[in-house]
Structures are given as structure tokens and as C-alpha cells.
Amino acid sequence: MAKKVARSSQKPRREEVSATTPAQLAAVSVCARHGNRPDELLEIFHEMQHELGFIPEETLPVIATALNRSRAEIYGVLTFYHDFKRHPVGKHIVKICRAEACQSMGTDALCAHAEQSLNTPLGGTTADGSVTIEQVFCLGNCALSPAIMVGERLYGKVDAHRFDEIIAGLNKEAAE
Amino acid sequence: MITVFVPRDAAALSVGADEVATAIASEAKKRKTEVRIVRNGSRGMLYLEPLVEVETAQGRVAYGPVTAKDVAGLFEAGFLEGKSHALGHGLTEEIPYFKNQERLTFARCGITDPLSIEDYRKYGGFEGLTKALAMKPIDIVTEVTTSGLRGRGGAGFPTGIKWKTVHDLKAPQKYVACNADEGDSGTFADRMLMEGDPFCLIEGMTIAGVAGGANKGYIYVRSEYPHSVHVLREAIEVARKANWLGDNIQGSGYSFDLYVRMGAGAYICGEETSMLESLEGKRGLVRYKPPIPAIEGLFGKPTIINNVMSFAAVPIILAKGGEFYKNYGVGRSRGTLAFQLAGNIKRGGLVEKAFGVTTRQLVEDWGGGTASGRPVRAAQIGGPLGAYIPVSKFDVPMDYEEFAKADAMVGHGGVVVFDDTVDMAKQARFAMEFCAIESCGKCTPCRIGSIRGVEVIDKIIADIDRDKNIALLEDLCVTMTDGSLCAMGGLTPFPVMSALKGFPDDFHKPAPNKFLDAAE
Ligand SMILES: Cc1cc2nc3c(=O)[nH]c(=O)nc-3n(C[C@H](O)[C@H](O)[C@H](O)COP(=O)(O)O)c2cc1C
Numbered sequence: 001m002a003k004k005v006a007r008s009s010q011k012p013r014r015e016e017v018s019a020t021t022p023a024q025l026a027a028v029s030v031c032a033r034h035g036n037r038p039d040e041l042l043e044i045f046h047e048m049q050h051e052l053g054f055i056p057e058e059t060l061p062v063i064a065t066a067l068n069r070s071r072a073e074i075y076g077v078l079t080f081y082h083d084f085k086r087h088p089v090g091k092h093i094v095k096i097c098r099a100e101a102c103q104s105m106g107t108d109a110l111c112a113h114a115e116q117s118l119n120t121p122l123g124g125t126t127a128d129g130s131v132t133i134e135q136v137f138c139l140g141n142c143a144l145s146p147a148i149m150v151g152e153r154l155y156g157k158v159d160a161h162r163f164d165e166i167i168a169g170l171n172k173e174a175a176e
Numbered sequence: 177m178i179t180v181f182v183p184r185d186a187a188a189l190s191v192g193a194d195e196v197a198t199a200i201a202s203e204a205k206k207r208k209t210e211v212r213i214v215r216n217g218s219r220g221m222l223y224l225e226p227l228v229e230v231e232t233a234q235g236r237v238a239y240g241p242v243t244a245k246d247v248a249g250l251f252e253a254g255f256l257e258g259k260s261h262a263l264g265h266g267l268t269e270e271i272p273y274f275k276n277q278e279r280l281t282f283a284r285c286g287i288t289d290p291l292s293i294e295d296y297r298k299y300g301g302f303e304g305l306t307k308a309l310a311m312k313p314i315d316i317v318t319e320v321t322t323s324g325l326r327g328r329g330g331a332g333f334p335t336g337i338k339w340k341t342v343h344d345l346k347a348p349q350k351y352v353a354c355n356a357d358e359g360d361s362g363t364f365a366d367r368m369l370m371e372g373d374p375f376c377l378i379e380g381m382t383i384a385g386v387a388g389g390a391n392k393g394y395i396y397v398r399s400e401y402p403h404s405v406h407v408l409r410e411a412i413e414v415a416r417k418a419n420w421l422g423d424n425i426q427g428s429g430y431s432f433d434l435y436v437r438m439g440a441g442a443y444i445c446g447e448e449t450s451m452l453e454s455l456e457g458k459r460g461l462v463r464y465k466p467p468i469p470a471i472e473g474l475f476g477k478p479t480i481i482n483n484v485m486s487f488a489a490v491p492i493i494l495a496k497g498g499e500f501y502k503n504y505g506v507g508r509s510r511g512t513l514a515f516q517l518a519g520n521i522k523r524g525g526l527v528e529k530a531f532g533v534t535t536r537q538l539v540e541d542w543g544g545g546t547a548s549g550r551p552v553r554a555a556q557i558g559g560p561l562g563a564y565i566p567v568s569k570f571d572v573p574m575d576y577e578e579f580a581k582a583d584a585m586v587g588h589g590g591v592v593v594f595d596d597t598v599d600m601a602k603q604a605r606f607a608m609e610f611c612a613i614e615s616c617g618k619c620t621p622c623r624i625g626s627i628r629g630v631e632v633i634d635k636i637i638a639d640i641d642r643d644k645n646i647a648l649l650e651d652l653c654v655t656m657t658d659g660s661l662c663a664m665g666g667l668t669p670f671p672v673m674s675a676l677k678g679f680p681d682d683f684h685k686p687a688p689n690k691f692l693d694a695a696e
């Protein structure tokens with residue numbers, strides 16, 4: 001039986017977690033590259049996502065240990081920001097702008113086309129795992145609406161036809 | 177050797193500028209002609225992007241919008257000598273869209289190579305900072321106060337007063353933080369400046385550092401702007417090497433350094449205290465005020481927070497004097513604003529003009545009406561929290577106070593145009609939906625109110641107890657306005673009510689069938 005500890009004297013204790021899985025090891029080295037500084041948590045998540053495609057649940061305790069923060073805090077940050085993915089996503093992330101300027105140029109129709117042609121709702125991934133489509137609000141390309149972004153690449157004046165071409169280009173890239 | 181300019185601005189890239197640059201290089205090689213290709217920022221005539229310019233004895237000659245396919249034909253027509261072509265527009269600076277602007281903040285953008293300090297200095301760069309380095313910090317603050325500069329991020333708070341607060345505090349560590357979250361739909365001025373003239377932002381922030389007594393600055397850039405992040409990081413490196421950042425800047429005894437931080441897709445992180453939380457690596461929950469960030473800001477230290485455009489206006493204010501800047505504008509809105517023409521508009525782009533210009537001038541004279549060719553019905557000004565204004569209000573001059581009187585908001589200067597096919601009830605619904613998605617969740621009127629707002633508007637559209645629900649919506653808007661902690665929940669009623677009041681017909685249409693079915 002565990003030893004009983006008087007409530008009042010019990011300090012919140014942080015469990016030290018050491019890394020074992022490859023994802024955890026990656027997390028440890030990303031944190032180290034950022035000097036284990038808690039204020040760099042967003043940068044750490046960005047970098048991990050870049051390396052692993054998403055932020056696996058199992059990395060959260062080791063990040064918490066590295067940054068000397070509670071697991072709840074790390075989890076809270078992860079879930080607050082739209083960018084961070086907690087589950088695997090498609091090879092390419094296609095962000096479609098749904099904000100007002102793009103609405104005025106028919107982004108609703110573009111979204112419907114994307115959902116239909118890729119056979120997945122916004123936020124979902126194609127069956128072959130190649131493309132995830134998601135909504136974003138403004139890509140700063142509002143004079144050339146509708147706008148989409150694939151990875152770091154921005155596209156303007158995207159109609160259904162151009163959308164199909166861009167997606168075809170991605171699949172071709174993958175085939176090569 | 178002939179110099180050809182092909183922008184590296186993200187908007188230009190989005191319509192093929194890289195492909196055009198590659199095509200020009202390979203066509204030149206094929207023709208054994210030597211050309212020097214400079215990747216400049218954008219001139220702001222985004223409807224002409226990719227806008228290719230050729231340097232000639234008469235000045236720079238513009239061609240656009242150029243696609244890779246047009247390149248061979250341009251060579252054939254002799255564009256390297258500035259000869260005419262179907263895509264030609266003559267001298268860039270004579271194009272009325274450009275010529276009729278008053279470019280102070282954007283004086284260099286699109287002209288220079290954004291990463292060349294030589295270019296920057298050739299066009300007046302670092303003159304403001306050089307002066308500032310020789311001034312007493314309080315005199316810098318006074319100069320900014322004299323200019324009448326007000327925050328360009330939306331709220332329009334006098335910049336000089338903010339700087340004075342930080343200046344007057346005694347603290348071992350202070351910070352400068354730049355708000356480059358630019359989340360408003362219809363805005364891209366911050367992005368254009370960061371990509372087209374990054375040293376201008378660096379210079380403005382350094383002047384703020386000297387004035388406020390801060391030796392460290394952060395630029396919080398939204399993750400939707402990867403190009404801006406890259407350009408800024410490179411520019412900071414270049415500036416450090418040339419000792420325009422770092423220790424003992426130009427032997428002045430002042431030290432200042434800058435760091436870029438990337439956001440992660442949260443609109444609320446544009447609210448300054450949410451941005452501070454995010455910069456500290458936390459959830460972007462809005463902080464209670466007081467204390468104001470000038471007193472307890474980043475890591476609890478006094479912090480000057482300004483928008484990109486506010487900082488970028490400072491170098492010219494210091495170089496030419498506060499009086500010079502103040503001479504532009506009207507009423508209490510001094511200087512220029514970089515208006516952004518967006519949405520359903522024929523000639524979208526950036527128009528820097530003194531305050532006092534009207535929406536009609538911007539939308540008609542510069543913008544040329546809608547892209548669809550249909551009549552203009554409304555414009556949303558000042559981002560997703562800004563009002564929708566009907567054409568009947570297009571003659572109100574752009575002026576913080578005049579706009580407020582007309583129940584509208586200048587904000588960050590974005591003008592999003594809609595044609596007559598727009599359904600304003602749908603736009604009102606979106607305003608609530610956006611608030612529900614982007615609310616930080618700290619207070620109830622915003623977090624829950626926005627979700628209720630969507631539901632109520634759905635009922636109005638579906639013609640379920642319409643009058644009762646319209647009254648309910650108005651009531652909800654009052655609660656959100658009065659009861660929200662920040663302007664996210666506090667201003668969302670603005671676009672909603674402006675749609676309801678300005679375009680009542682759209683809330684009284686026969687119910688579409690699918691909504692009836694869904695509401696059963
Ligand atoms: C929901 C919300 C979003 C905001 N987004 C931005 C933004 O993207 N960029 C910005 O500069 N200011 C934004 N602001 C305004 C900032 O809170 C703050 O007023 C501004 O950064 C101060 O700088 P300025 O005085 O130079 O305008 C936002 C405010 C709110 C309430």
C-alpha cells in the first residue's frame with residue numbers, strides 16, 4: 001500500500017519522464033535546440049510538426065519535463081492553436097481561405113468543389129492520405145481572392161479549374 | 177547590363193512570379209542577352225501581378241500581369257528596351273493608380289531589393305534612426321507625439337502617449353513587441369511591408385527601443401505568412417552584420433536586437449495581451465487590463481506594442497520631422513494610411529493615401545468597381561469586426577472620428593468589396609461563426625454568445641419566429657458589446673448589426689427550403 005502523505009504538506013510534484021520512443025527522442029532534441037525555454041513552446045511545436053507531421057500524445061510528458069511545465073499546460077497550448085495537429089494528416093495540407101474577401105469571390109463554391117472532388121469534408125484527408133483540406137481565415141492575399149495555401153506555397157485567383165490543376169500537380173510530384 | 181524586376185512578394189508569387197522570373201532568365205540565356213533579375217517587393221498594384229519592370233534611361237517600365245507564357249513574346253517585342261507590348265503600362269510611376277498615391281511608409285516598397293542595405297540607404301533608409309541615435313530619448317517620443325501618429329492596428333491609440341509611458345518607467349528590462357498578426361480579412365499591408373521593405377520595420381522598432389529604453393524586440397508574425405518570416409529573419413541577419421542591430425549600434429552606445437516569433441493560427445492572438453501570452457509560449461487567453469502592457473507587458477515588463485504599420489511610419493517621422501507627417505491627413509487622423517482594396521474589386525491592391533480620402537474614391541477611382549462587373553452593394557471596412565457599409569455611406573471621409581460617427585470603423589484600412597449578389601444575412605451569420613471559432617473562451621458573452629448568435633440568425637433566415645428572433649439578436653448583440661472582455665466579442669455585433677440595419681431586406685427573404693428542413 002502506498003504511504004499516506006498528509007494533504008497539506010503535499011506539494012504538486014512533477015513527474016520526470018524520460019524519452020524512449022523515437023517521437024519522444026525527437027521532442028527532446030527539438031526542445032534542447034530551443035534551450036528548453038518554455039516561451040519557445042510554439043516554435044517547438046511548429047518544428048516537431050514539421051518533422052513528425054503531427055504532435056503525438058506521447059511526446060507531451062517529455063516536453064513538459066524538458067520545459068519544466070505541467071503536462072496540463074503543454075496540452076492546453078497544443079489544443080489552443082488551430083495549426084497544431086494531434087493526429088496524422090495528409091502528406092499535403094491544403095488551406096482554403098474562407099474569410100470575407102474570399103467569400104466575395106466565391107470561396108464557398110470553391111470549398112464545395114474541393115470537398116466533392118477530393119471526397120472529404122473540410123478538415124478531412126483523402127482516402128489515399130495524400131491531401132488534407134482545411135479552412136483558414138485570411139492568407140493575406142485578399143486582392144487576388146480566392147486564395148489557398150499548400151504547405152508554404154500561396155496561390156491566388158483559385159477557381160475550381162485551377163484548384164484541380166494544383167491538386168493534380170501535387171499528385172504528380174508525389175509520383176515522380 | 178539590363179535590370180529586370182520581378183517581385184518576390186507572396187501575392188506576386190501566388191500568381192506565378194517565380195515561374196516568370198525563371199522564364200525570363202532562361203529566355204535571356206537562350207538569346208545570349210545578359211539581364212540582372214532583382215526580386216523586389218510589390219508596388220502594390222496587385223491586379224497587375226506578376227508586374228515585371230525593366231530599368232530604362234527614362235525610368236522603370238511596367239508590364240503585367242505577366243505569365244511565363246508571355247515571356248518569349250515580351251523579348252520579341254523588345255521589352256528590355258521598354259518597347260510597347262499588349263501587357264505594357266509605360267512608366268511604372270506614371271500609372272495613375274500609383275502616381276496618385278502619397279507614399280510615405282511605402283516609399284521604397286517595390287523599388288528596392290528588400291534585403292539590400294545599400295538599396296535601403298540609397299532611398300533614405302536609416303536616416304530616421306541615425307537622427308534618433310543622436311537625440312535624447314524623450315525628444316524622440318516628442319517627435320512621434322507631434323506627428324499625430326495613431327496606432328494602425330485598429331484601435332487608433334496615439335503612439336506617442338504609449339511610448340511616453342514606457343519611456344517614463346524605470347525598469348532594468350523593457351521590451352518592444354511588434355504585432356504582425358494581421359488576421360483581418362482584406363488586409364495585407366503589414367505583409368507587403370515585411371516582405372518588400374523589412375528594414376523599415378527593423379528601423380522603426382529600433383527607434384522605439386531607443387526611445388523607450390528597451391534593448392530587445394520581438395516580431396510576432398502569423399503562421400499564414402511564411403514568406404514574411406523568412407524575409408524578416410534574413411533581413412535581421414543582414415542588419416546585424418552591418419551593425420544596424422546588436423550591440424552599440426553604429427557606435428552610438430545603444431544596443432537593440434530583434435527576434436521573430438511565429439504564431440499558430442489563432443486570430444485572437446492579434447489582440448495585444450493575447451499576443452503577449454502567445455509570445456510567452458502560452459495559450460492566447462486575453463489578459464485583464466489594467467495593468468496595461470506599457471506597464472506590465474511581455475514577461476511582466478514594460479512593453480511598447482505596436483502594429484507593423486505604426487512602427488514603419490516612424491523612420492520617416494524621425495527623418496523628416498513630426499510636423500512633416502502631421503501635414504498629411506484631416507482632423508485628428510494625421511498622416512497616411514495604407515488602404516487595402518480587396519475582395520470583389522477589379523483593381524485590388526494597396527493604396528497609401530492621406531486620411532480624408534473616401535471609400536468611393538478608393539473603390540471607384542482606384543478599384544474600378546467590382547471584378548464581376550456587377551454593381552457594388554457593400555464594403556466591409558476594418559476587418560471582420562468592422563461594419564458593412566452600404567454604397568450610400570461611401571462618401572464619408574476616411575477619418576477615425578468621422579467613421580465612428582457613421583457607425584463604422586477604419587481599423588487597419590482593409591476595404592472588402594461585395595457585389596449585388598451578396599446575402600447580408602449570410603455575412604452576419606459568418607461574423608458570429610467566426611467569433612465562435614476564434615474566441616479565446618475567457619468570457620461567456622463572447623464564447624457562448626457567438627454560438628447563440630449563429631443559431632438565432634439561422635432561425636431568422638429560416639423564417640422561424642422572425643420578428644422575435646430579430647429582437648433576440650439585437651438583445652444578444654447588446655450583451656456581447658457590453659459584457660465582453662475584449663473587442664473580439666465586443667465588436668462582433670458591429671458587422672452583424674450593420675448588416676441588419678443597413679440591409680434589412682436580406683433578413684426578410686422567403687426561407688430557403690433546406691433551412692426549413694434542417695430546423696424541423
Ligand atoms: C480580436 C482582435 C484582433 C486584433 N488583431 C490585430 C492584428 O492582427 N494586428 C494588430 O496590429 N492589432 C490587432 N489588434 C489590436 C491590438 O490589440 C492592439 O491594439 C495593437 O496591436 C496596438 O498597436 P497599435 O497601437 O500600433 O495599433 C486586434 C485586437 C483585437 C481585439
Ligand code: SF4
Pocket residue numbers: 444462614615616617618619620622623660661662663664665666
Ligand atoms: S471577448 Fe472573446 S476573445 Fe475577448 S476575452 Fe472574451 S472570450 Fe476571449
Ligand code: FES
Pocket residue numbers: 097098099100101102103137138139140141142145146147360361362363
Ligand atoms: S480573405 Fe482570403 S486571403 Fe484574405
